[in-house]
Amino acid sequence: MSHLLEVKNLDVKFDTDEGRITAVENISLSVDQGEVLGIVGESGSGKSVTAKSIMQLNPGNTSYNEDAEIILDNENVLKFTSKQDLKKIRGGKVSMIFQEPMASFAPAIKIGVQMVEQLLIHKNINKDEAKSISINMLKRVGIADAEKRFNQYAFELSGGMRQRAMIAMALSTMPKLLLADEPTTALDVTIQAQVINLIKDIIKEYQMGVIFITHDLGVIAQVADHVAVMYLGSVVEKGPVNEILKNPKHPYTKGLLEALPDINNLDEPLKPIPGNIPSPLDRPTGCVFRTRCPNPCENCRDGNTEMGLIEVEPGHWVDQCCINCG
Amino acid sequence: MSENLISVNNVSVNFDYQENFISKKQKIHAVNNINIKIKKGSFFGLVGESGSGKTTLGRAILGANKISSGNVIFHDDEKDYDLTNINKQDLKEYRKKAQLIFQDPYAALSPRMTVRDIIAEPLEVMRITNSRQETDDRVRDIASKCRLNLEHLRRFPHAFSGGQRQRISIARALVSNPKFIVADESVAALDVSIQADILNLLKQLQNELDLTYLFISHDLSVVAHVCDIVAVMYLGHIVEMAPSRKLFKNPKHSYTKALLSSIPSIDPENKSKAIELKGEIPSALNPPSGCVFRTRCPNPCDNCRNGKTKMGLIEVEPEHWVDQCCANCS
Numbered sequence: 001m002s003h004l005l006e007v008k009n010l011d012v013k014f015d016t017d018e019g020r021i022t023a024v025e026n027i028s029l030s031v032d033q034g035e036v037l038g039i040v041g042e043s044g045s046g047k048s049v050t051a052k053s054i055m056q057l058n059p060g061n062t063s064y065n066e067d068a069e070i071i072l073d074n075e076n077v078l079k080f081t082s083k084q085d086l087k088k089i090r091g092g093k094v095s096m097i098f099q100e101p102m103a104s105f106a107p108a109i110k111i112g113v114q115m116v117e118q119l120l121i122h123k124n125i126n127k128d129e130a131k132s133i134s135i136n137m138l139k140r141v142g143i144a145d146a147e148k149r150f151n152q153y154a155f156e157l158s159g160g161m162r163q164r165a166m167i168a169m170a171l172s173t174m175p176k177l178l179l180a181d182e183p184t185t186a187l188d189v190t191i192q193a194q195v196i197n198l199i200k201d202i203i204k205e206y207q208m209g210v211i212f213i214t215h216d217l218g219v220i221a222q223v224a225d226h227v228a229v230m231y232l233g234s235v236v237e238k239g240p241v242n243e244i245l246k247n248p249k250h251p252y253t254k255g256l257l258e259a260l261p262d263i264n265n266l267d268e269p270l271k272p273i274p275g276n277i278p279s280p281l282d283r284p285t286g287c288v289f290r291t292r293c294p295n296p297c298e299n300c301r302d303g304n305t306e307m308g309l310i311e312v313e314p315g316h317w318v319d320q321c322c323i324n325c326g
Numbered sequence: 327m328s329e330n331l332i333s334v335n336n337v338s339v340n341f342d343y344q345e346n347f348i349s350k351k352q353k354i355h356a357v358n359n360i361n362i363k364i365k366k367g368s369f370f371g372l373v374g375e376s377g378s379g380k381t382t383l384g385r386a387i388l389g390a391n392k393i394s395s396g397n398v399i400f401h402d403d404e405k406d407y408d409l410t411n412i413n414k415q416d417l418k419e420y421r422k423k424a425q426l427i428f429q430d431p432y433a434a435l436s437p438r439m440t441v442r443d444i445i446a447e448p449l450e451v452m453r454i455t456n457s458r459q460e461t462d463d464r465v466r467d468i469a470s471k472c473r474l475n476l477e478h479l480r481r482f483p484h485a486f487s488g489g490q491r492q493r494i495s496i497a498r499a500l501v502s503n504p505k506f507i508v509a510d511e512s513v514a515a516l517d518v519s520i521q522a523d524i525l526n527l528l529k530q531l532q533n534e535l536d537l538t539y540l541f542i543s544h545d546l547s548v549v550a551h552v553c554d555i556v557a558v559m560y561l562g563h564i565v566e567m568a569p570s571r572k573l574f575k576n577p578k579h580s581y582t583k584a585l586l587s588s589i590p591s592i593d594p595e596n597k598s599k600a601i602e603l604k605g606e607i608p609s610a611l612n613p614p615s616g617c618v619f620r621t622r623c624p625n626p627c628d629n630c631r632n633g634k635t636k637m638g639l640i641e642v643e644p645e646h647w648v649d650q651c652c653a654n655c656s
């Protein structure tokens with residue numbers, strides 16, 4: 001069976017005053033129907049940019065490489081240019097929950113009006129139906145007095161309510177692919193659990209595929225089937241969730257797990273990964289992590305290795321130079 | 327270190343809700359009768375349900391939200407500022423000393439200013455630095471401490487990732503050396519490694535400069551690690567408050583217990599023990615009488631269930647405060 005989504009050899013570059021920035025380099029990923037792919041990684045490593053590429057939402061100064069492909073439902077969305085085609089992916093087949101809720105609600109329009117509008121564009125239903133679907137979805141994400149909240153502006157909601165309203169809006173169109181970018185950062189753990197269960201139910205019911213970006217490894221453990229770990233524009237490791245969390249192979253993945261604050265051991269100091277984050281203008285040659293790696297081999301240190309994933313256990317892929325030298 | 331920097335006395339904040347122009351106005355009870363004291367140099371944590379009033383309380387303490395009743399006092403070295411009764415000049419002074427790191431950096435950062443100018447603005451507005459060189463030096467120093475790339479300071483905020491924008495807001499709040507900071511979900515968008523870096527920085531400033539924080543967060547492991555005292559909010563009320571270790575070891579309120587039991591763990595075998603909260607989430611437009619948690623409490627007593635109890639914190643152990651009805655019934 002072909003994948004619902006397949007991203008092949010994607011590079012994303014931005015032209016800026018400072019020069020050409022490589023935000024994403026040579027990424028390949030796939031998502032099946034009913035599957036959740038988690039993406040974790042360093043802040044600024046290219047997670048949001050990757051997700052936005054799928055909907056072609058990156059700004060005008062973006063360029064993609066010629067041989068990149070983003071195949072959704074057997075069509076390469078990078079070749080889409082007409083409004084008609086783009087409408088199919090933006091809010092139709094694909095919905096995105098944005099990292100910053102304020103960015104996705106227009107400040108001067110009531111949230112209910114925006115939810116209804118979006119449904120009317122993509123579904124063949126009338127206004128009343130759209131309203132009842134929207135209110136029902138607001139209830140399901142745990143918003144009390146949903147009928148009244150429907151009538152409010154985004155700034156009148158709390159941060160977490162805003163985030164849930166956006167989740168409700170993204171789910172209400174029942175897309176084939178959901179791109180959830182840090183969707184639970186503003187939620188307390190009990191409401192987070194409720195929202196995650198809702199997303200899981202809908203995945204089951206509609207066989208939706210999901211890309212779930214989060215820095216919360218506990219959430220990843222709950223929702224994801226597979227995980228990709230990103231560092232400075234590259235996927236350095238990917239595989240089944242338990243395998244990655246229990247048996248990480250790449251030093252960056254290991255460092256992330258070490259940095260996780262342990263609630264059962266409050267005397268332990270917080271342990272960031274040492275070293276400075278290199279600028280994307282000046283990506284290290286060879287292994288991107290070599291400037292912060294605790295034990296690079298001679299070859300890595302000189303930047304003489306070449307990156308690329310190889311399969312070390314069934315389904316578990318790690319950057320090749322890391323395997324050869326570690 | 328026992329001196330208080332902030333006293334919050336019986337503070338309530340309401341907002342109006344109106345369906346349309348002709349319908350009756352209703353009240354959203356965002357914050358109800360809150361009493362807290364924040365000690366100088368402490369890391370005061372505020373956790374609780376989404377929509378329970380944490381941001382509203384934080385903003386009220388900064389004079390950025392109206393206070394419907396009660397008062398907030400900022401005890402500075404030379405004088406006290408009463409925020410409910412403050413003149414323009416004093417409010418200006420207070421704003422130099424107290425800074426907010428916003429929950430939603432996207433909305434807070436002006437899209438037309440470069441990042442350098444955004445971070446430098448407090449220095450310039452408050453005339454803290456004397457030359458452009460000095461301003462630049464301070465901007466670069468704090469930016470690199472917040473793990474921002476110095477080459478990017480000339481860019482506009484939209485060209486940054488979510489977590490980078492969050493670090494820009496942190497740098498802007500810290501650059502003027504304030505005495506008090508309300509940090510609202512300020513590390514929520516950061517990966518755990520950079521988060522650890524930033525938290526270590528905040529802690530270091532707490533020690534070096536005697537900086538005081540109100541730290542609002544949903545990440546309980548982070549709160550447990552950095553906060554000295556933690557207050558738990560539910561539907562506009564503080565239901566429990568204690569030194570951080572006591573609270574995490576020995577939670578007493580039913581909501582706190584449910585909350586702490588739901589922290590997601592990376593160990594898949596470890597997810598069984600979460601106390602699930604049933605029942606509809608009540609609304610701040612129409613909060614339950616008596617204990618506000620009673621509609622979802624796993625084991626309310628008869629009095630609670632009938633809404634006959636009265637809320638208010640009592641001290642059950644030294645410095646450990648719990649809502650009185652909860653302390654009495656369980």
Ligand SMILES: Nc1ncnc2c1ncn2[C@@H]1O[C@H](COP(=O)(O)OP(=O)(O)OP(=O)(O)O)[C@@H](O)[C@H]1O
Nearest residue numbers: 014023043044045046047048049485486487488489
């Ligand atoms: N429009 C743009 N112009 C130039 N650079 C950009 C632009 N948008 C993003 N970038 C850069 O691309 C890199 C990747 O950004 P992205 O938003 O994908 O990061 P992320 O992994 O989502 O991080 P976070 O976890 O902080 O949200 C960052 O270094 C960012 O500064």
Ligand SMILES: Nc1ncnc2c1ncn2[C@@H]1O[C@H](COP(=O)(O)OP(=O)(O)OP(=O)(O)O)[C@@H](O)[C@H]1O
Nearest residue numbers: 156157158159160341356376377378379380381382
């Ligand atoms: N400007 C406003 N106008 C009307 N209602 C408001 C306004 N600001 C906040 N509220 C309401 O006050 C209540 C408390 O909101 P607040 O933002 O303080 O919650 P919070 O605890 O910070 O939640 P979260 O964790 O989701 O950010 C909510 O019911 C919210 O809708």
Ligand code: SF4
Nearest residue numbers: 287290293296300322
């Ligand atoms: S390839 Fe070498 S430098 Fe890179 S992470 Fe692996 S061991 Fe470290």
Ligand code: SF4
Nearest residue numbers: 617620623626630652
């Ligand atoms: S006071 Fe009663 S209803 Fe409220 S939390 Fe305690 S036990 Fe539950």
Ligand SMILES: [Mg+2]
Nearest residue numbers: 048099487488
């Ligand atoms: Mg992002």
Ligand SMILES: [Mg+2]
Nearest residue numbers: 158159381429
């Ligand atoms: Mg808030």
